[in-house]
Amino acid sequence: xxxxxxxxxxxxxxxxxxxxxxxxxxxxxxxxxxxxxxxxxxxxxxxxxxxxxxxxxxxxxxxxxxxxxxxxxxxxxxxxxxxxxxxxxxxxxxxxxxxxxxxxxxxxxxxxxxxxxxxxxxxxxxxxxxxxxxxxxxxxxxxxxxxxxxxxxxxxxxxxxxxxxxxxxxxxxxxxxxxxxxxxxxxxxxxxxxxxxxxxxxxx
Numbered sequence: 714x715x716x717x718x719x720x721x722x723x724x725x726x727x728x729x730x731x732x733x734x735x736x737x738x739x740x741x742x743x744x745x746x747x748x749x750x751x752x753x754x755x756x757x758x759x760x761x762x763x764x765x766x767x768x769x770x771x772x773x774x775x776x777x778x779x780x781x782x783x784x785x786x787x788x789x790x791x792x793x794x795x796x797x798x799x800x801x802x803x804x805x806x807x808x809x810x811x812x813x814x815x816x817x818x819x820x821x822x823x824x825x826x827x828x829x830x831x832x833x834x835x836x837x838x839x840x841x842x843x844x845x846x847x848x849x850x851x852x853x854x855x856x857x858x859x860x861x862x863x864x865x866x867x868x869x870x871x872x873x874x875x876x877x878x879x880x881x882x883x884x885x886x887x888x889x890x891x892x893x894x895x896x897x898x899x900x901x902x903x904x905x906x907x908x909x910x911x912x913x914x915x916x917x
Contacts, residue, residue: 745804745805745806745807746768746769746804746805746806746807746828746829746830747768747806747807747808747809747828748766748767748768748807748808748809748826748827748828749808749809749811750809750810750811750814750815750826751811751814752811752812752813752814752880753811753812753813753814753816754811754814754815755814755815755818755824756813756814756815756816756817756818757816757817757818758818758819758820758822759818759819759820760820760821761778761820761821762818762820762821762822762823762824763776763778763822763823763824763836764776764823764824764825765825766825766826766827767825767826767827767828767832768806768827768828768829769804769806769827769828769829769830769832770830770831771796771830771831772827772829772830772831772832772833772834773794773796773832773833773834774825774827774833774834774835775792775794775825775834775835775836775837776823776824776825776835776836776892777790777792777835777836777837777838778821778823778837778838778839778840779838779839779840780839780840780841780842781839781840781841781842781843782842782843783843783844784843784844784845785843785844785845785846786841786842786843786846786910787841787846788839788841789839790837790839792835792837794833794835794902796831796833802830802899803874803899804829804830804874804899805874805875806828806829806874806875806876806897806898807828807876807897808826808828808876808877808878808895808897809878810826810878810879810880810883810884810895811880811883812880812882812883813880813882813883813885814880814883814884815883815884815887815891815893816882816883816884816885816886816887817885817886817887818887818888818889818891819887819888819889820889820890821838821889821890822887822889822890822891822892822893823836823838823892823893823905824836824891824892824893824894825893825894826893826894826895826896827894827896827897828875828896828897828898829875829896829897829898829899829901830899830900831899831900832896832898832899832900832901832902832903833901833902833903833904834894834896834902834903834904835894835903835904835905836892836893836894836904836905837904837905837906837907838890838892838906838907838908839907839908839909840908840909840910840911841909841910841911842911842913843911843912843913844912844913845912846912875897875898876897877895877897879895890907892905892907893905
């Protein structure tokens with residue numbers, strides 16, 4: 714069963730992993746990067762859900778979570794994302810999140826959806842629970858080298874060519890932690906970080 718679909722001169726079908734299914738040659742004028750999440754998909758889960766889905770080229774995505782339990786709990790997480798200048802061709806992108814998609818989940822949900830080129834997105838979460846002391850430390854570094862569109866016009870396009878549509882009923886009824894990055898376009902960075910430390914202390 715197809716859960717998620719993504720296309721960028723090729724088609725990707727995703728359940729929990731991504732695999733190219735077909736390739737189709739397109740002219741530059743027809744090139745389009747698109748992500749479609751159909752109705753009710755990714756819903757009703759419990760526990761840990763992490764999905765990275767990208768259509769395009771040279772995109773970077775990360776979904777990382779750590780949990781530390783013990784008498785003394787301490788943890789640290791660092792994620793670095795960096796990109797170099799490359800072809801900065803502007804592409805038409807489209808992203809649609811359908812009705813009731815990713816709804817009624819409980820637990821920790823991390824989602825990265827990207828359509829375009831040279832984008833960076835990350836979701837980081839750290840949870841420490843201990844009897845005597847807890848420390849959670851996160852660091853996210855994102856760096857994208859500045860680029861100038863090759864042969865681009867200085868004029869603003871007549872109409873936007875990046876579209877993101879999220880249905881009103883999507884992402885409803887969730888409990889716990891939900892992190893989500895939606896990117897359409899080129900050379901964007903987006904990130905969510907969450908850290909929680911709980912020390913229960915010793916009873917009398």
